[in-house]
Amino acid sequence: MPEHKKSCVVSAPGKVLLAGGYIVLDREYSGLVFGLSARINVVSHPIQPTQGVHLTEIVVESPQFDDDSWVYGYTPVQGEGGVKVTQLDPGTKPFKPNHFVETTLNYVLSYIVSLPPKPTFTTITPAKFIILADNDYYSSSSASPSPARRFRHLGQTITKANKTGLGSSAALVTSLTGCLLSTYLPPSLFSLSSPSGRATLHNLSQAAHCAAQGKIGSGFDVASAVYGSCIYRRFSPSLLSSLPPSGTKGFGKAVVETVNSSDWDQEINKEETDLAKGLKIRMVDVTGGTATVSMVKLVNAWREGNKPEADELFRHVEGRMRVLAQALKTGDEPAIKKAMSEVRKLMKTMGERSGAEIEPGSQTKMLDEIEGLEGVVGSVVPGAGGYDAAALVIRDDEGTVGRVNRFLEEYSQREGVKARLLDVLGEVEGARVESWDGGSWEEL
Ligand SMILES: Nc1ncnc2c1ncn2[C@@H]1O[C@H](COP(=O)(O)OP(=O)(O)O)[C@@H](O)[C@H]1O
C-alpha cells in the first residue's frame, strides 16, 4: 500500500457569527465569525472490504449515535464524471441515508480521481471514516455519564438528537473533506498546512456543503471551519452555479476546474480577529423556545422593498461589526460593550422592520438581565438570531462563570425554559490535523 494511504485524524471547529447575520449573505458586506472549541473529528483507517458485499467499500460511522453507520460502494462515472457512491444495505440495520456524508463523498472522491494529468480510480481504496463530535454539539436527553467522556454516547439516532446550533454540518463536511484528501492524496498534492491546501479544502467543502444543503448560503460556517475566526466576505455564488449534478457526465472534470479555479473571491481576514487575554466568548443554549423558519426570506423581502433604509442599516451593522472586532482584539471592555449593544439594537430593528424574529422579546429580557451581571461584558443573539442561542463575551474568571450559571438556572425556572451555558469557548484556529492516532476514542 503506498505510504500516503494511511490513518489520519482531521478536525474542524464549530462557529458563532457574532455580528453580521443577513448582511454577510451579500458580498458588499462582511461578518465577524469565531471558531469554537467544539470540534468534529474524522478518523480514517484502511479496511478489508466485507466479504461478498463490495470490493470498493467505504464505511462511515458515527458511533456516538445508535446504529448510525453508512456503507457505500463506489464506481467510476463515464465521460469524466468522477465517482458515484451508492449506499449499500448491510442487511443488519435499518437503512438510513446521511445526505451530508454521501454528498461529501461524491464531491471529494470525484475531485481526487479527476485530478490531472489523468483520472486514477485506483487512488481510492477501501477505508473506514469515524466521526466524533465534541459534546456541546448536542443537548443530552439523559444525565451526563460519569466519568465525563470527551465524546459522549447520545443514546439515540442522529436525526433525533437535539442540536445546539454550533454548525455541525459545516464542521462535519469540512473535517470529512480534509480527512478524505489527507488519506488519499500524497502530501505533494494536498497538505492542510499549506495555503493552497487550505484553499482546496475551503473551495471543495463549500461546494459539497452547498450541494448537500440544497442552497448557496453565505458559507461563513464552512469558512470558519476551515480558517477559524475571521472577518469573512463571501464568495460569489456564481462560482458554483455551473456544476453539473454529481454522478453525471463531466462532473469530475467540472469539480476539479471549479475548486482549483483562481476566480474564488472570498476574503478571509484573520489579522483583525482575535480575543484579548482575560476575555472569553461563551455560548448559551436555550431550549424550549419556538423554531424560527424562513427568516432570510423575510429580511430579503423587506430589503427589496425598502432598499435605502435597509442598506443604511446594513452599513451600520458592518461598521459596528468592525469596531467590535477591533475592541475584542485589544480587550477594550467599554468599547466591546458599546459595539455589542449597538449590534443588538440594529439587529432588533432589522427584525422589527422585516417581521423576522431576530431578537425576540424573550431574548431581549434574558440578555438585558445577563448584561447586568458583574463580569459580563456584552451579549448578542448570534447568526440569524431567534430563540435558541445567545453569545456572551465575559471576563475569564470563575466568579463570572458561576454568576452566569446561577442566573441561568434561576431564569430557566422563572421563565419555564432550559437555558444553560455550554462549555464551548470561542477559538481562533481552523481545521487541523490532530496528533492522536484515532485509536481507542472511547477512552478519551
Ligand atoms: N456527528 C455527526 N455524524 C454524522 N453526520 C452528522 C454529524 N453531525 C452532523 N451531521 C450531518 O449534518 C446534518 C445536520 O445538518 P444541519 O441540520 O444543517 O445542522 P447544523 O445547523 O448543525 O449544521 C445531519 O443530519 C447529518 O447529516
Ligand SMILES: C[C@@](O)(CCOP(=O)(O)OP(=O)(O)O)CC(=O)O
Ligand atoms: C442569516 C445568515 O446570515 C446567518 C445564519 O447564521 P446561523 O449561525 O444562525 O446559521 P445556521 O447554523 O445555518 O442556522 C445566513 C448565512 O449567512 O448563510
